[in-house]
Amino acid sequence: MERVTAAPTQPKLALDELDAEQAAAVRAPRGPVCVLAGAGTGKTRTITHRIAHLVASGHVRADQVLAVTFTARAAGELRNRLRALGLGGEAGQVQARTFHAAALRQLRYFWPQVVGDVPWKLLDSKFPIVAQAAGRAGLSTDTDSLRDLSSEIEWAKASLIAPEDYAGEVARLHRDAPYDAKKVATVYTYYEALKNTPDGLLLDFDDLLLHTAAALEDYPSVAEEFRGRYRSFVVDEYQDVTPLQQRVLDAWLGDRDDLTVVGDANQTIYSFTGASPAALLDFSRRFPEATVIRLERDYRSSPQVVSLANRVIGAARGRIAGTRLQLIGQRPDGPEPGFAEYDDEPAEAAATARKIAKLLEKGVPAAEIAILYRINAQSEVYEQALTEAGIPYQVRGGEGFFNRPEVRQAVQALRQAANRDDLPDARGADLVTLVRAALAKVGLTKEEPVGAQARERWSSLMALVQLTEELTAHDEELDLSGLLRELAARSEARHPPTVQGVTLASLHAAKGLEWDAVFLVGLADGTLPIQHVLGPDSTVSDEAALEEERRLLYVGVTRPREHLQLSWALARSEGGRKVRRRSRFLVGLVPDDSPASRIAPHTTATRGPKRVHPTCRVCGRPLLNTTATMLGRCSRCPADIDQELLTALKDWRKEKSEALSLPHFVIFSDTTLTAIAEQRPSDDRALVAIPGIGAKKLQTYGADVLAIVRSRARAEG
Numbered sequence: 001m002e003r004v005t006a007a008p009t010q011p012k013l014a015l016d017e018l019d020a021e022q023a024a025a026v027r028a029p030r031g032p033v034c035v036l037a038g039a040g041t042g043k044t045r046t047i048t049h050r051i052a053h054l055v056a057s058g059h060v061r062a063d064q065v066l067a068v069t070f071t072a073r074a075a076g077e078l079r080n081r082l083r084a085l086g087l088g089g090e091a092g093q094v095q096a097r098t099f100h101a102a103a104l105r106q107l108r109y110f111w112p113q114v115v116g117d118v119p120w121k122l123l124d125s126k127f128p129i130v131a132q133a134a135g136r137a138g139l140s141t142d143t144d145s146l147r148d149l150s151s152e153i154e155w156a157k158a159s160l161i162a163p164e165d166y167a168g169e170v171a172r173l174h175r176d177a178p179y180d181a182k183k184v185a186t187v188y189t190y191y192e193a194l195k196n197t198p199d200g201l202l203l204d205f206d207d208l209l210l211h212t213a214a215a216l217e218d219y220p221s222v223a224e225e226f227r228g229r230y231r232s233f234v235v236d237e238y239q240d241v242t243p244l245q246q247r248v249l250d251a252w253l254g255d256r257d258d259l260t261v262v263g264d265a266n267q268t269i270y271s272f273t274g275a276s277p278a279a280l281l282d283f284s285r286r287f288p289e290a291t292v293i294r295l296e297r298d299y300r301s302s303p304q305v306v307s308l309a310n311r312v313i314g315a316a317r318g319r320i321a322g323t324r325l326q327l328i329g330q331r332p333d334g335p336e337p338g339f340a341e342y343d344d345e346p347a348e349a350a351a352t353a354r355k356i357a358k359l360l361e362k363g364v365p366a367a368e369i370a371i372l373y374r375i376n377a378q379s380e381v382y383e384q385a386l387t388e389a390g391i392p393y394q395v396r397g398g399e400g401f402f403n404r405p406e407v408r409q410a411v412q413a414l415r416q417a418a419n420r421d422d423l424p425d426a427r428g429a430d431l432v433t434l435v436r437a438a439l440a441k442v443g444l445t446k447e448e449p450v451g452a453q454a455r456e457r458w459s460s461l462m463a464l465v466q467l468t469e470e471l472t473a474h475d476e477e478l479d480l481s482g483l484l485r486e487l488a489a490r491s492e493a494r495h496p497p498t499v500q501g502v503t504l505a506s507l508h509a510a511k512g513l514e515w516d517a518v519f520l521v522g523l524a525d526g527t528l529p530i531q532h533v534l535g536p537d538s539t540v541s542d543e544a545a546l547e548e549e550r551r552l553l554y555v556g557v558t559r560p561r562e563h564l565q566l567s568w569a570l571a572r573s574e575g576g577r578k579v580r581r582r583s584r585f586l587v588g589l590v591p592d593d594s595p596a597s598r599i600a601p602h603t604t605a606t607r608g609p610k611r612v613h614p615t616c617r618v619c620g621r622p623l624l625n626t627t628a629t630m631l632g633r634c635s636r637c638p639a640d641i642d643q644e645l646l647t648a649l650k651d652w653r654k655e656k657s658e659a660l661s662l663p664h665f666v667i668f669s670d671t672t673l674t675a676i677a678e679q680r681p682s683d684d685r686a687l688v689a690i691p692g693i694g695a696k697k698l699q700t701y702g703a704d705v706l707a708i709v710r711s712r713a714r715a716e717g
Contacts, residue, residue, distance in 0.1 A: 025293040034289035037263040037323035039558035040300025048081040067096040069236035103212040115646035119200030133190035146179035157206035158242040158274030163188040216251035238263035242274040283287040300326040302334030337564040339596040349385035368516035370503040377459030392501035406457040431692040469573035523583040524568040645712045646677035
């Protein structure tokens with residue numbers, strides 16, 4: 001690699017500004033050092049001062065240090081801190097880069113020695129090649145499918161899993177693949193083959209790491225030259241290293257041990273990308289003589305926020321939990337974190353907007369306030385609430401709701417439905433059904449799909465359905481044209497400034513950031529923890545995934561400096577069934593004197609007498625999801641379905657849908673017909689008591705349905 005002959009750098013050290021633990025990490029002898037650094041404990045200051053100390057003590061030259069992290073933003077922060085110490089930014093000084101940027105630089109230098117004159121090009125996007133591979137494999141090439149397939153290939157390569165091993169590893173790890181694992185493996189195989197072109201090699205970002213590691217592993221001259229150039233390594237956020245990145249780091253090190261790592265296993269939230277805390281957890285086993293230092297003094301958050309964070313992570317289980325750090329708040333006292341339970345999401349969003357307005361009145365800058373949620377689709381109701389309150393905002397790590405491609409496609413599908421003259425004048429509950437039918441054409445399925453991108457798309461489409469439910473609850477005469485006007489008005493109103501506004505962000509996008517005030521919203525079971533890590537009746541289906549969801553909450557709780565509010569809603573739409581309950585992670589955290597604590601676990605505070613959640617008609621347990629509520633029983637309780645009645649109802653629905661030229665589910669869903677076949681209503685009152693059957697459907701179809709039920713009863717009698 002290129003040699004640097006700059007004069008030795010004299011770093012600007014300020015060790016008296018460090019606390020005892022930070023100073024111990026800085027002064028640790030050259031060799032393996034592991035810094036377990038909790039949120040807000042000054043890890044970046046510590047590792048940059050350690051680099052400066054190593055240079056000032058003559059252990060290593062500045063240009064022999066390579067510091068790596070995972071994002072361009074984090075690498076930029078490292079460079080800024082090093083520059084302030086007189087060590088960063090120029091040739092002859094410390095290099096601070098992402099793993100991929102470091103590998104790209106090295107590969108460009110070593111390629112002629114390793115491969116010769118074979119040309120190569122870095123792919124800006126793998127989508128076109130994944131699309132070709134998916135087409136050859138007979139899979140969909142729509143945008144969401146390509147994103148999920150690309151993510152799956154990235155996970156496999158980051159996990160050092162070859163195409164021929166993919167299906168077996170997916171089965172072994174019980175991983176949810178977006179398609180049949182053998183199909184994904186076929187796409188993966190085609191993808192790798194398609195990158196070998198007559199004009200040379202096409203490399204993706206993971207290939208940069210693979211080729212760099214292979215060059216050092218297989219070519220002694222390359223390894224010797226590199227290891228003569230770089231002698232000391234620092235890795236930030238070490239809990240997020242993937243097996244592929246660890247392989248590169250091992251190749252960089254060789255048999256040396258001049259390595260400093262810093263991380264917090266309890267902030268591991270990217271396992272879906274292949275990241276694993278295993279290297280951090282096993283550091284002392286690999287390096288028995290390593291110096292291990294724990295940073296637990298929290299300089300970011302008030303003691304009240306720190307106390308809650310400790311209690312959140314204190315309930316964690318598993319091996320990672322064994323490394324938990326007991327944070328000690330160093331800032332002055334602040335207000336206690338607040339907890340609030342609301343009837344529905346619109347009420348939660350409106351209350352959040354009001355609380356933000358009060359903070360703004362007290363002088364808290366809008367840019368120092370954040371609303372954090374589990375998935376991006378949750379932003380819609382908060383964008384609306386902030387817009388109505390006249391509060392500027394910016395969406396971080398994603399587009400505003402109405403700018404998302406799937407939402408634009410959905411609105412276009414609704415416009416097309418509105419232009420049809422063969423559909424009935426749907427209003428109220430029938431409008432909701434019509435919207436569901438229209439959005440089914442752009443990807444809305446009955447069940448939440450597998451695959452991160454598909455889930456995001458599905459959640460956005462479901463948010464439109466829920467918005468329709470909310471609007472029809474206010475106006476039972478709302479029709480499709482009125483709905484489109486409302487959507488257009490909301491979309492037009494949302495043009496917030498991109499700076500100096502309240503931040504809306506997912507918990508993943510919030511990692512590494514901080515604000516004066518944070519609102520953690522939507523903390524209900526099924527949202528955090530997210531539904532796909534839970535089994536039927538909210539039982540845990542994946543303990544490891546559940547613990548990662550807990551760590552997501554921990555990351556959120558550790559973001560604010562002073563003000564923290566946690567809230568959840570019992571229903572999605574205004575006036576909807578209150579079938580949700582607060583997140584299981586909040587058990588034992590809500591203070592006894594909080595208004596939220598006075599609501600019984602399965603009842604809700606309303607503007608009248610307390611309403612009890614619907615219960616199973618078999619076992620009496622609360623019903624916690626939509627399907628169970630519609631059926632009137634838990635999924636684990638025995639069904640009492642009259643199969644002949646169900647067949648008769650489906651035959652009637654088919655005839656009716658053909659006669660009216662309507663999709664069958666516009667008349668009644670399968671779940672509603674199943675509920676009728678189980679409960680066998682004998683009159684109008686019993687029929688309308690089944691969720692999904694309102695006054696309009698009772699008037700239109702009630703007589704037919706009751707006649708079929710009575711006919712079946714006579715046949716049995």
